[in-house]
Amino acid sequence: MAKILDGTDPRALQYAAAELRAGRVVAFPTETVYGLGADALNERAVAAVFAIKNRPYFDPLIVHLPGREAAALYAADLDARALALMERFWPGPLTLVVKKRPLIPDLVTAGLDTVALRVPAHPVALALLQAAEVPIAAPSANPFGYVSPTTAFHVQELLGDAIGVILDGGPCPVGVESTVCVLTDDTPVILRPGGVAVEDIEAVIGRVVVPVTMRPDARSPGTLPRHYSPHVPVVLLAPGEPIPRPPAGERVGLLSFTPPLGVEGYTVVEVLSPTGDLRQAAANLFAALRRLDRAGLDRILVEPVPENGIGRAIMDRLRRAAARVSLPETAEKT
Numbered sequence: 001m002a003k004i005l006d007g008t009d010p011r012a013l014q015y016a017a018a019e020l021r022a023g024r025v026v027a028f029p030t031e032t033v034y035g036l037g038a039d040a041l042n043e044r045a046v047a048a049v050f051a052i053k054n055r056p057y058f059d060p061l062i063v064h065l066p067g068r069e070a071a072a073l074y075a076a077d078l079d080a081r082a083l084a085l086m087e088r089f090w091p092g093p094l095t096l097v098v099k100k101r102p103l104i105p106d107l108v109t110a111g112l113d114t115v116a117l118r119v120p121a122h123p124v125a126l127a128l129l130q131a132a133e134v135p136i137a138a139p140s141a142n143p144f145g146y147v148s149p150t151t152a153f154h155v156q157e158l159l160g161d162a163i164g165v166i167l168d169g170g171p172c173p174v175g176v177e178s179t180v181c182v183l184t185d186d187t188p189v190i191l192r193p194g195g196v197a198v199e200d201i202e203a204v205i206g207r208v209v210v211p212v213t214m215r216p217d218a219r220s221p222g223t224l225p226r227h228y229s230p231h232v233p234v235v236l237l238a239p240g241e242p243i244p245r246p247p248a249g250e251r252v253g254l255l256s257f258t259p260p261l262g263v264e265g266y267t268v269v270e271v272l273s274p275t276g277d278l279r280q281a282a283a284n285l286f287a288a289l290r291r292l293d294r295a296g297l298d299r300i301l302v303e304p305v306p307e308n309g310i311g312r313a314i315m316d317r318l319r320r321a322a323a324r325v326s327l328p329e330t331a332e333k334t
C-alpha cells in the first residue's frame with residue numbers, strides 16, 4: 001500500500017519532492033486527473049512510470065512545469081500562437097505540443113522531436129513542482145487503458161502496491177484530462193479534446209483542426225479507439241434515443257447526464273449533473289464510471305451529453321469507453 005499524504009502539508013510536499021529528486025515516482029493531484037510523476041530529466045525515473053502503468057513506449061508523456069517562464073527551457077521554439085495560448089490558459093488544462101530541446105529524454109517524447117508541456121492549475125501540483133525544482137513527466141495515475149483516477153483513493157486502489165506515496169489534494173475539479181493542442185503545423189491540431197474547450201482555443205488563435213474521433217493515432221494514445229475503459233461493457237445511446245427498459249434478468253447500470261424520467265429495471269443509476277451542467281458532469285464522469293464498473297453489472301448504458309464546450313471531451317471519453325475495438329498489437333503486448 002502507498003502512503004497517502006495530505007498535499008497541503010508542507011512536510012508531505014518536501015518529502016514527495018525529495019522522492020522525485022531521488023528518481024522515484026510520486027502520485028499527485030492536478031485539476032484534471034491524478035498524475036503519476038517522475039523527474040522528466042531522469043530517464044530511469046521516467047522508465048519506472050511506463051513500467052508501473054504498463055504503458056507502451058510509443059505513448060509520450062506530458063511534462064508539467066511550475067510556471068509559464070519554464071517553457072522556454074524545454075521548448076526549442078515558442079511561436080506567437082504558443083505564447084498567446086500560454087498567456088490565456090496556463091495554469092490550466094491545456095497541453096501544448098511544441099518542438100523540444102535536446103535535454104528532454106527520448107523516452108519522455110517517444111522519440112518524437114516534440115514535447116508536450118503544461119502548467120497545471122492545482123495548488124498541490126504547483127507546490128510540488130516548485131519544491132521539486134525539476135519538471136515532472138506525468139501521465140494519469142492508472143493502468144494503461146483504464147478509467148483515469150480523480151481521487152487519491154482511486155490511485156491507491158489502482159496502483160497502491162506499485163508506488164510509495166500519493167499526495168492527496170481532494171477530488172479533481174475538472175475531472176477529464178487536458179486538451180492536447182499540437183502547434184508544429186501551420187494549422188494547430190487538437191489531438192485530444194479536454195478541459196479547455198476547442199471554442200475557447202479558437203477564440204485566441206483562430207481555426208484549429210479537430211480530427212474525426214476514433215481514428216487511431218500512435219502519436220497520442222488518447223486517440224486510440226479503446227481507452228478510458230471500464231471492464232464491464234459500455235453501450236452509448238444515440239443522441240435523443242429514449243432510454244430503453246433493460247431485459248429482465250440482466251443487471252444493467254445507467255449513466256445519465258441529467259435525472260432520467262424512466263429508470264425501471266435498472267440496477268444502479270448514476271446522474272452526472274442534476275442541473276445539466278457540463279462542467280459538473282465532467283468532474284463526476286470517471287468516479288461514476290468506476291462505481292458502475294464495480295457494481296457487478298452485465299452492462300452499462302450511457303446517455304450522451306451535448307457536444308459543446310467540455311461536453312466534447314466527455315463524449316470523446318464515453319465513445320472510447322464504449323468502443324469494442326481492441327488496442328493495436330503493440331499496445332496489447334505490453
Ligand code: AMP
Nearest residue numbers: 060061114115116139140219220221222
Ligand atoms: P496522459 O496519459 O493522459 O497524460 O496522456 C498524455 C497525452 O499527451 C497523450 O494523448 C499523449 O499521446 C499526448 N502527448 C504527449 N507528448 C506528445 C507529443 N510529443 N506529441 C503528441 N502528443 C503527445
Ligand code: MG
Nearest residue numbers: 139140148177
Ligand atoms: Mg491517461
